[in-house]
Amino acid sequence: MSSPLVLYSYWRSSAAFRVRIALNLKGLAYELRTVNLVAGEGEQHRAEYRRLNPQGLVPTLLDGERVFRQSLAIIEYLDEAYDGETKLLPPVARDRARVRASRWASPATCIRWATSAC
The missing domain is CATH 3.40.30.10 (Glutaredoxin)
Incomplete structure (x- = not known):
């Protein structure tokens, strides 16, 4: 199956x-x-x-x-x-919000860092 x-x-x-x-x-x-x-x-x-x-x-x-x-x-x-x-996510809403915020910020932070080096 x-x-x-x-x-x-x-x-x-x-x-x-x-x-x-x-x-x-x-x-x-x-x-x-x-x-x-x-x-x-x-x-x-x-x-x-x-x-x-x-x-x-x-x-x-x-x-x-x-x-x-x-x-x-x-x-x-x-x-x-x-x-x-x-x-995979915490059971408490405020903790889930913290996790989501860090995930959303990471790509933007990486892009900002990479482009400032140019």
Whole structure:
């Protein structure tokens, strides 16, 4: 029997890596499908993948017929949809807000740091 969860990923994608970590921390079975971002013209540009993710980005998660994109949204979905002993976010709203704020600030901080060095 195949898993209802299918993760489209690429091994060098830090965003996809975050989702793989979350899936494994929660102990969820999933099928891993590689989207080679550098082979030829890049598999992310193929029509069949663009139907799943019009932006052509990884990760993309299928849960049955539902499609989820963007790593942070996928991680929150997994935490809410799949109860279990392992929770990825704190149970208290103010603590969850702190976690979300730090996740949202991190990419902006990195971009600001990288561009100021130019």
